[in-house]
Amino acid sequence: NLLACSQTAKPANQQSWQTQIQGGSRQSPIDIRSSESVHDPQLTPLSISYDPSDCLQIWNNGDSFLVEFDDSKDNSVVSGGPLENHYKLKQFHFHWGAENNRGSEHTINSLVYPAELHLVHWNAEKFRTFDEAIFSENGLAVIGVFLKLGRKHDGLQKLVNALPAVKYKDSTVEFSNFNPSCMIPSCLDYWTYPGSLTTPPQTESVTWVIMKKPIEFGDDQLSAFRSLLFTPFGEKLENMVDNFRQQQPLMNRVVRATIL
Numbered sequence: 001n002l003l004a005c006s007q008t009a010k011p012a013n014q015q016s017w018q019t020q021i022q023g024g025s026r027q028s029p030i031d032i033r034s035s036e037s038v039h040d041p042q043l044t045p046l047s048i049s050y051d052p053s054d055c056l057q058i059w060n061n062g063d064s065f066l067v068e069f070d071d072s073k074d075n076s077v078v079s080g081g082p083l084e085n086h087y088k089l090k091q092f093h094f095h096w097g098a099e100n101n102r103g104s105e106h107t108i109n110s111l112v113y114p115a116e117l118h119l120v121h122w123n124a125e126k127f128r129t130f131d132e133a134i135f136s137e138n139g140l141a142v143i144g145v146f147l148k149l150g151r152k153h154d155g156l157q158k159l160v161n162a163l164p165a166v167k168y169k170d171s172t173v174e175f176s177n178f179n180p181s182c183m184i185p186s187c188l189d190y191w192t193y194p195g196s197l198t199t200p201p202q203t204e205s206v207t208w209v210i211m212k213k214p215i216e217f218g219d220d221q222l223s224a225f226r227s228l229l230f231t232p233f234g235e236k237l238e239n240m241v242d243n244f245r246q247q248q249p250l251m252n253r254v255v256r257a258t259i260l
């Protein structure tokens with residue numbers, strides 16, 4: 001079990017997930033050093049299938065904004081690749097910076113992206129609930145996609161247009177008929193490694209699948225992320241930025257890479 005040691009003093013906008021965890025041997029995120037990754041010919045392409053009608057709402061939880069899905073059916077699932085079972089989509093969210101030189105949680109050869117998308121899935125073959133899976137080996141699979149600044153992402157705009165409705169912490173807005181497949185790069189090459197949640201409880205239950213190619217999005221779309229607030233209505237305004245955890249030691253882990 002992981003014990004969070006006492007929190008050190010932090011600037012006001014730092015989040016609790018900067019807490020260093022004692023006893024962790026497979027914490028996330030990490031810096032992926034491509035030359036040290038192992039090409040594994042047995043890694044097949046991911047099978048990703050999402051049903052836009054499973055999309056339910058957007059929730060500002062004070063750390064990020066989560067786009068939440070109905071996981072009562074088997075319509076939005078990922079399988080294949082490093083995964084032994086099929087995993088149901090629970091939510092997706094992003095991490096981003098106050099400035100363009102930071103924001104992603106994972107880095108590639110120390111290269112930082114301005115934002116990173118996480119699609120969180122849970123192992124519905126082995127576990128009965130998401131909450132059980134969070135605390136279990138092979139419980140979760142998170143697909144990470146890097147975002148770089150460039151052309152406006154047309155598919156993302158529907159989500160961006162809804163963000164003002166969830167400006168404040170603890171606000172939610174109904175959000176339907178959105179297919180997250182539009183944010184998966186056309187190149188399905190990826191790195192994969194055993195890791196953890198990057199926010200509390202930082203449980204070591206995650207198989208990470210990091211897509212090698214980034215997707216592009218526009219400055220105005222990133223500005224919309226930065227206009228969200230960490231704080232609830234009526235409290236001091238604190239822009240939701242720099243909601244990423246620092247890289248963690250690789251320790252005794254190997255990052256595998258596809259050769260698709």
Ligand SMILES: CC#CCNS(=O)(=O)c1cc(S(N)(=O)=O)ccc1C(=O)O
Pocket residue numbers: 061063090091093118120134142196197198199200201
């Ligand atoms: C109890 C508990 C829990 C974790 N929930 S989560 O896996 O959806 C998640 C995962 C991640 S991440 N960055 O590890 O994918 C971040 C944030 C969340 C979240 O609820 O807010």
Ligand SMILES: [Zn+2]
Pocket residue numbers: 093094095118198
């Ligand atoms: Zn995340």
